[in-house]
Amino acid sequence: MVPTNYYLILSAILFGLGVLAFVFKRNIITLFMAIELMLNAVNLAFVAFSQALGKPDGEVFVLFVIVVAAAEAAVGLGIIILTARNRRSLNVEHVDLLKL
Amino acid sequence: MPILENLWIIPLLPLLGSAINGLFGAKWSKPVVNSVALGSTGVSFLCAVEAVREFLAGGSQPFRKEFFDWIVAGNFRAGFDLQLDQLTVVMLLVVTGVGFLIHIYSTGYMAHEEGYYRFFSYLNLFMFFMLILVLAANYVLLFVGWEGVGLCSYLLIGFYFLKKSAADAGKKAFIVNRIGDFGFMLGMFLLFRTFHSLDFSTVFAAAAKPEVAIEPIGQFGVLTIACLLLFVGAIGKSAQLPLYVWLPDAMEGPTPVSALIHAATMVTAGVYMVARSHVLFTHAPTAMYVVAIVGCATAIFAATIGLVQSDIKKVLAYSTVSQLGYMFLACGVGAFGAGIFHLMTHAFFKALLFLSAGSVIHAMGGEQDMWNMGGLGKKIRTTFLCMLFGTIAIAGFPPFAAFFSKDSILFSAYNYGQNGKALYAVGLLAAILTSFYMFRLIWLTFAGEKRYDEHKVHVHESPLSMTGPLMILAFLSLTGGWFAAPALWGGKDYFAEFLSPVFGAGEHGGAESSSLEYVLSGVAVAAAFAGLIVAWRMYAKNVKRGTSEGVHKLLYNKYYVDEIYAAVIIRPLMWLSTNVLWKVVDAGMIDGAVNGVADGAAAVGDTVRHTQSGNTRSYAVWVVVGAMVLLGIVFWPILHPALFGGVR
Numbered sequence: 001m002v003p004t005n006y007y008l009i010l011s012a013i014l015f016g017l018g019v020l021a022f023v024f025k026r027n028i029i030t031l032f033m034a035i036e037l038m039l040n041a042v043n044l045a046f047v048a049f050s051q052a053l054g055k056p057d058g059e060v061f062v063l064f065v066i067v068v069a070a071a072e073a074a075v076g077l078g079i080i081i082l083t084a085r086n087r088r089s090l091n092v093e094h095v096d097l098l099k100l
Numbered sequence: 101m102p103i104l105e106n107l108w109i110i111p112l113l114p115l116l117g118s119a120i121n122g123l124f125g126a127k128w129s130k131p132v133v134n135s136v137a138l139g140s141t142g143v144s145f146l147c148a149v150e151a152v153r154e155f156l157a158g159g160s161q162p163f164r165k166e167f168f169d170w171i172v173a174g175n176f177r178a179g180f181d182l183q184l185d186q187l188t189v190v191m192l193l194v195v196t197g198v199g200f201l202i203h204i205y206s207t208g209y210m211a212h213e214e215g216y217y218r219f220f221s222y223l224n225l226f227m228f229f230m231l232i233l234v235l236a237a238n239y240v241l242l243f244v245g246w247e248g249v250g251l252c253s254y255l256l257i258g259f260y261f262l263k264k265s266a267a268d269a270g271k272k273a274f275i276v277n278r279i280g281d282f283g284f285m286l287g288m289f290l291l292f293r294t295f296h297s298l299d300f301s302t303v304f305a306a307a308a309k310p311e312v313a314i315e316p317i318g319q320f321g322v323l324t325i326a327c328l329l330l331f332v333g334a335i336g337k338s339a340q341l342p343l344y345v346w347l348p349d350a351m352e353g354p355t356p357v358s359a360l361i362h363a364a365t366m367v368t369a370g371v372y373m374v375a376r377s378h379v380l381f382t383h384a385p386t387a388m389y390v391v392a393i394v395g396c397a398t399a400i401f402a403a404t405i406g407l408v409q410s411d412i413k414k415v416l417a418y419s420t421v422s423q424l425g426y427m428f429l430a431c432g433v434g435a436f437g438a439g440i441f442h443l444m445t446h447a448f449f450k451a452l453l454f455l456s457a458g459s460v461i462h463a464m465g466g467e468q469d470m471w472n473m474g475g476l477g478k479k480i481r482t483t484f485l486c487m488l489f490g491t492i493a494i495a496g497f498p499p500f501a502a503f504f505s506k507d508s509i510l511f512s513a514y515n516y517g518q519n520g521k522a523l524y525a526v527g528l529l530a531a532i533l534t535s536f537y538m539f540r541l542i543w544l545t546f547a548g549e550k551r552y553d554e555h556k557v558h559v560h561e562s563p564l565s566m567t568g569p570l571m572i573l574a575f576l577s578l579t580g581g582w583f584a585a586p587a588l589w590g591g592k593d594y595f596a597e598f599l600s601p602v603f604g605a606g607e608h609g610g611a612e613s614s615s616l617e618y619v620l621s622g623v624a625v626a627a628a629f630a631g632l633i634v635a636w637r638m639y640a641k642n643v644k645r646g647t648s649e650g651v652h653k654l655l656y657n658k659y660y661v662d663e664i665y666a667a668v669i670i671r672p673l674m675w676l677s678t679n680v681l682w683k684v685v686d687a688g689m690i691d692g693a694v695n696g697v698a699d700g701a702a703a704v705g706d707t708v709r710h711t712q713s714g715n716t717r718s719y720a721v722w723v724v725v726g727a728m729v730l731l732g733i734v735f736w737p738i739l740h741p742a743l744f745g746g747v748r
Binding site for chain 1: 714
């Protein structure tokens with residue numbers, strides 16, 4: 001059986017990659033995928049703990065996260081499509097109306 | 101319903117009148133405002149008469165009742181306690197009676213003025229506070245009335261508040277009175293510290309014990325200090341040297357106000373307070389002596405200024421200051437009864453004189469300078485006769501009121517210790533001057549050629565609402581002193597006897613002092629005649645306003661006291677206020693602190709706002725940094741040894 005530590009380390013690496021991608025990439029789609037990556041890294045940690053502790057709580061949480069992620073993906077993609085239409089660009093640097 | 105048991109109703113009525121007129125009077129017609137103001141004062145007067153009747157019917161026992169607790173803190177209690185004794189009876193009848201007459205007069209005098217309802221609201225409020233002052237049974241409640249009448253005085257002096265001189269005069273009266281009130285408060289504190297109470301009955305009972313007077317503060321007894329402090333309050337309120345300067349300026353107010361507040365009632369509050377505290381004063385001979393000296397000095401000082409004034413109301417104002425000096429002289433030599441007697445007769449004849457002067461001013465269409473009058477006697481005969489009554493009364497001719505009251509003051513002064521003769525001499529000189537300046541006023545105003553333009557001024561007699569009170573007061577000025585008249589032919593001085601339960605037995609001795617009294621009375625009448633003759637020689641014939649030189653100029657400019665005060669006190673105070681308190685403390689420190697906080701916040705915001713770049717990914721970085729910091733804080737205890745290579 002694979003030790004829980006391995007799952008957690010993998011989860012941390014995936015989360016870190018997601019953060020780095022979110023901070024450094026400019027394409028909105030990529031940012032979106034980075035968010036999904038972070039969510040799934042957390043999901044991995046949840047199921048790992050669930051298995052290690054022998055309780056179903058973590059798996060229940062994962063299902064919640066997946067549902068929320070699906071809803072978020074629907075809203076987020078809608079926003080992305082509108083942004084792309086209005087600005088003819090997917091570069092996040094160009095979305096700066098809040099700037100002083 | 102017995103009024104005596106519900107004594108609070110007497111002051112409450114004017115308060116109600118004031119509140120009703122003040123709140124609703126603006127929209128009401130003058131008759132309605134009149135009926136509220138006159139009704140409340142008149143009913144209050146009737147209640148006072150009924151209360152006095154019950155008091156006398158009940159065997160003249162001093163009445164005292166605690167209506168409710170007002171301030172209770174530790175062993176200190178100041179209640180809404182009212183009392184009625186012989187002294188209060190005199191004050192109560194003078195205040196409500198003269199007050200009511202002046203209210204009637206005001207309906208005529210103020211008929212064409214703006215702010216009619218406001219005037220009567222203030223006037224009623226004044227009546228309320230004055231009644232609280234005379235009915236109070238402890239120093240704290242007395243002080244409420246004391247400050248309240250000061251407030252009303254301020255409001256009414258500055259009644260024409262659009263006129264700068266009137267507004268300034270109001271402020272001057274209020275500020276000068278603050279000095280006196282400060283002394284009064286210190287006196288109250290000292291009394292409370294000594295006697296642990298401010299109720300009249302408790303304080304006076306405790307003060308009568310002999311061991312109190314010898315408890316020393318420095319080299320004086322505690323009672324001497326307390327009495328002197330209380331007297332400072334009286335100096336401010338009753339316009340004595342050196343705080344008298346506000347009273348002449350107070351003539352900026354409407355004339356009925358001058359008559360009611362600045363002649364008949366409020367300014368006598370100091371005399372009343374000293375007389376009320378006579379138990380304390382009689383145990384403090386040094387304080388008594390100071391009172392006598394100040395009173396005597398003020399009497400002569402103000403009289404000399406009054407000799408040369410040209411404004412008819414200013415003459416009367418200095419006359420008031422001078423007569424108040426007489427009252428304090430009486431209190432100072434221990435003749436409290438004579439002081440209160442003069443207070444009462446003065447209330448009659450000085451209210452009469454002021455109201456007559458008001459009638460003259462009314463007739464002249466606002467002119468107050470006597471050099472622009474003359475020959476008015478034929479045109480406004482009623483006013484002239486009333487004013488003549490008042491003048492004869494104040495000059496001290498028998499059988500008018502002041503003959504008896506002034507006579508008993510001078511007699512008491514003459515019999516007072518080793519310096520009594522000097523006090524008597526100065527008082528007598530002031531009497532000559534009084535007679536002179538009052539007859540000067542009469543001749544300048546009513547006799548001789550007219551010195552005004554008849555085409556511009558339509559001289560007319562005042563309506564009955566004004567002359568009616570004049571006639572009543574003229575009658576009182578004639579008869580007000582007759583209580584004491586039997587003493588002249590060996591009978592009793594009924595006024596002194598009436599007050600004797602309060603002040604103790606009078607100091608009038610037996611037969612041998614009686615002959616002395618005849619001589620002194622004769623001298624006083626001769627003094628009044630002397631003043632009259634000199635005034636007649638100088639002013640009865642055609643007179644022209646002369647140039648002002650030498651002593652005349654000094655007197656005309658009131659000894660330059662206002663200028664001296666301005667140079668010695670006001671100017672340095674203004675400099676300090678402007679250059680230190682305003683420019684350094686206020687503008688520098690207070691504004692600096694407030695503005696500094698605001699500027700600091702703006703500067704911090706200006707710097708920090710650059711973190712709000714509007715760039716999505718920079719926000720993400722902040723989120724990450726925040727998360728790292730939080731993680732760092734949470735895991736610090738675990739990471740700490742690991743970071744520094746420590747191994748468990």
